[in-house]
Amino acid sequence: MAGSLQSASRLDGELKLDCDVVVVGSGAGGAVIATTLAEAGYDVVVLEEGPHVPYTGELRPTESVRHTWRDGAVTLAIGLGDSPSINVTAGRCLGGSSTLTGGVCFRIPEHVLDGWVHAGLSELTPEKMAPWFDQVEQDVHVEEVPVDMRSRGTQLFGEGYAKLGAELKPMRRNTRGCNGCGRCNFGCAHKAKLSVDIAYLPRAVAAGARLYTGCLVGKVEFAGTRATGVSGRILDFDSQRPARAFSVRAKRVVLAAGAMFNPLILWKSGLDFPVLGRHLSLHPSFRVIGRFDTPVRGWEGAMQSAYGDRYERDEGMLFNSVFVPNGVLAATMPGFGNNHAKLCEQIDHLGIFGGMLHDDATGRVRRGFGREPIMTYRSSPRDRGRIPVLLRRMADIWFAAGAKEIFLPVFGAPAQTPDSMKHFPLEQVHGRKLECSSQHPLGTCQMGVDPQRSVVDDHGRVWGTQGLYVGCGSVMPSSLGVNPQLAIMTMALRTATLMAAEGK
Numbered sequence: 001m002a003g004s005l006q007s008a009s010r011l012d013g014e015l016k017l018d019c020d021v022v023v024v025g026s027g028a029g030g031a032v033i034a035t036t037l038a039e040a041g042y043d044v045v046v047l048e049e050g051p052h053v054p055y056t057g058e059l060r061p062t063e064s065v066r067h068t069w070r071d072g073a074v075t076l077a078i079g080l081g082d083s084p085s086i087n088v089t090a091g092r093c094l095g096g097s098s099t100l101t102g103g104v105c106f107r108i109p110e111h112v113l114d115g116w117v118h119a120g121l122s123e124l125t126p127e128k129m130a131p132w133f134d135q136v137e138q139d140v141h142v143e144e145v146p147v148d149m150r151s152r153g154t155q156l157f158g159e160g161y162a163k164l165g166a167e168l169k170p171m172r173r174n175t176r177g178c179n180g181c182g183r184c185n186f187g188c189a190h191k192a193k194l195s196v197d198i199a200y201l202p203r204a205v206a207a208g209a210r211l212y213t214g215c216l217v218g219k220v221e222f223a224g225t226r227a228t229g230v231s232g233r234i235l236d237f238d239s240q241r242p243a244r245a246f247s248v249r250a251k252r253v254v255l256a257a258g259a260m261f262n263p264l265i266l267w268k269s270g271l272d273f274p275v276l277g278r279h280l281s282l283h284p285s286f287r288v289i290g291r292f293d294t295p296v297r298g299w300e301g302a303m304q305s306a307y308g309d310r311y312e313r314d315e316g317m318l319f320n321s322v323f324v325p326n327g328v329l330a331a332t333m334p335g336f337g338n339n340h341a342k343l344c345e346q347i348d349h350l351g352i353f354g355g356m357l358h359d360d361a362t363g364r365v366r367r368g369f370g371r372e373p374i375m376t377y378r379s380s381p382r383d384r385g386r387i388p389v390l391l392r393r394m395a396d397i398w399f400a401a402g403a404k405e406i407f408l409p410v411f412g413a414p415a416q417t418p419d420s421m422k423h424f425p426l427e428q429v430h431g432r433k434l435e436c437s438s439q440h441p442l443g444t445c446q447m448g449v450d451p452q453r454s455v456v457d458d459h460g461r462v463w464g465t466q467g468l469y470v471g472c473g474s475v476m477p478s479s480l481g482v483n484p485q486l487a488i489m490t491m492a493l494r495t496a497t498l499m500a501a502e503g504k
C-alpha cells in the first residue's frame with residue numbers, strides 16, 4: 001500500500017502513530033534508511049522538522065535560504081582562542097541538507113577507511129564498503145561532470161594549478177540531465193540533481209512509508225533501556241513555533257537529525273556518553289577570489305565541476321570549484337558606497353575557488369538554553385597552522401593563472417597584488433578575522449568499538465540501549481576530508497540493511 005507525505009502542521013486533532021520504525025530527520029541519512037526499511041517490508045514513519053518546499057524555480061536565492069536553510073544560514077560555530085568562527089549551514093526541510101548540495105559526490109578516501117579499520121571498525125574496509133557505495137551511486141546517478149561544463153573561473157584556476165604542476169580532476173555529481181544553470185544550492189528546479197527528496201523519499205512513500213513534516217522531535221521514549229518511540233511538538237505552520245504535542249510508538253527508533261541535533265535529542269532522552277557532542281568536524285572552508293583583466297563570468301557553467309587533491313592525502317587540503325551567486329557575492333565584497341560599487345562592477349571579472357581542510361574534529365556541540373545547540377570550535381595547532389599555507393597556495397594558483405589581484409577571506413583586508421601578497425602578514429592574522437564556512441557538520445555521535453570513546457557500535461546501535469540507532473553524518477568516526485553526502489548515504493544504507501537483517 002502506498003504511504004503518504006503530509007504536513008503535520010496542517011492536520012487537525014491529535015497525532016499519535018504506531019509503526020515498526022520511526023526515523024527522525026529526512027536528510028541524506030534518514031531518507032536512505034527510511035527507503036531501505038520500507039522496501040524491506042517495514043512500516044516506517046519519517047518525522048521531519050522542516051517544511052516540504054518543492055523547488056519550482058520561483059524562489060529567489062534569498063527566499064530559498066529563508067524557507068529551507070536552517071536559521072536563514074546564520075548558524076555559527078564560535079571560534080575559541082585563535083580559531084576562526086565558522087558559519088555552518090544546513091538544510092531544514094524535507095530532504096534536509098541533501099537538497100542544498102552542489103551535487104558533489106566523493107567516496108570515503110581509502111586512507112580514511114584504513115584509519116577506521118585500524119581503530120577497530122574492522123568491517124569498514126575499502127573492499128567491504130565498495131558494494132554499498134556502488135548501490136548508492138546507482139540510486140542517485142553519480143556521473144562525471146563533463147570538462148566542457150566547467151566555468152571560465154574553474155578553467156582559469158585549472159590553468160594556474162597546471163602551471164604549478166598539477167591537474168584538476170572532474171567532479172562526480174548526483175545528477176541526470178544537468179544544464180549547468182548553477183542554482184544547485186537553492187534547490188534544483190529541473191529535478192536534475194538527484195537529492196534524497198527526488199531519488200529516495202518517493203520510493204519510500206511508494207513502499208508505504210508515512211512522511212510528516214513540521215514535526216520537531218524532542219526525545220526518545222524508553223521502557224527501561226529499550227526505545228519505544230519518540231515524542232515532540234508539531235510546529236505551527238505560520239510561526240514555526242512548537243505547538244501541539246505528538247507521539248509515535250515504534251519498535252525501533254532511528255535518529256538522523258544531523259550532527260548538530262542528534263546529541264541534543266539524546267541528552268533530552270536522558271542518555272549521555274563521554275564523547276557525545278564532541279569530535280565535531282566541520283571541514284573548515286575558505287574561498288579565495290581572483291580578479292582578471294578579461295571577463296570571467298564565473299556564473300556560467302556548473303557551479304562545482306572540478307577539484308584539486310594534490311595536497312589531500314599528505315596535508316589534508318582539498319581545492320573545490322565553487323561560484324557564489326552575484327547578489328550574495330556583492331554582499332561579501334569589502335568597502336562601502338562608491339568603493340563597494342566599483343568592486344561590484346567587476347564581478348564579471350572574478351573567479352572563485354574554495355579550499356577545504358581535512359580537520360582534526362576539534363569542535364563541540366553543547367546544550368543551549370532553548371532548542372538550538374551551542375557549537376564551539378577550537379582548531380588544533382596543526383589545523384590552525386595550515387590555514388595560511390592553504391590560502392597562500394590558492395593565491396599562488398590565481399596569480400599563476402594571470403589574476404591581477406586576489407581577495408583573501410580576511411575581514412578588512414584590501415585586494416592583494418602578487419607583490420603585496422609577499423608581504424601580507426597572513427600568518428599573523430587573528431582567527432577572528434578569517435572568513436570561514438562549513439557545510440559539513442559531522443561526527444558528534446561517533447561510531448566506534450568502545451562505549452567510553454564512541455556513541456554507537458559498528459551497526460549504528462546506541463550503546464547500552466535496545467532498538468535505538470543513529471544514521472546520519474553524526475556517526476562518522478572521523479573527519480573525512482571530502483564532501484560527505486555520499487559517505488553519509490552509504491553508511492546509512494549499510495545500517496538500514498543490517499537493521500533489516502535483524503528481522504522485525
Ligand SMILES: Cc1cc2nc3c(=O)[nH]c(=O)nc-3n(C[C@H](O)[C@H](O)[C@H](O)COP(=O)(O)OP(=O)(O)OC[C@H]3O[C@@H](n4cnc5c(N)ncnc54)[C@H](O)[C@@H]3O)c2cc1C
Nearest residue numbers: 025027028029049096097101102104217472473483484485
Ligand atoms: C549549502 C550546502 C551545500 C552542500 N554541498 C554538498 C556537496 O556538494 N556534496 C556533499 O557531499 N555534501 C554537501 N553538503 C553536505 C551534505 O548535504 C550533508 O553532509 C548531508 O546532507 C548531511 O546529512 P544528514 O543526514 O547528516 O543531515 P541532514 O541532511 O542535514 O538532515 C537532517 C534533517 O533532520 C532534521 N531535523 C533536525 N532536528 C530535528 C528534530 N528534532 N526533529 C525532526 N527533524 C529534525 C533537519 O531539519 C534535517 O532535514 C552541503 C551542505 C550544504 C548545507
Ligand code: SF4
Nearest residue numbers: 178179181182184188
Ligand atoms: S546546475 Fe542547475 S540543473 Fe544542474 S543540478 Fe544544479 S540546479 Fe540542477
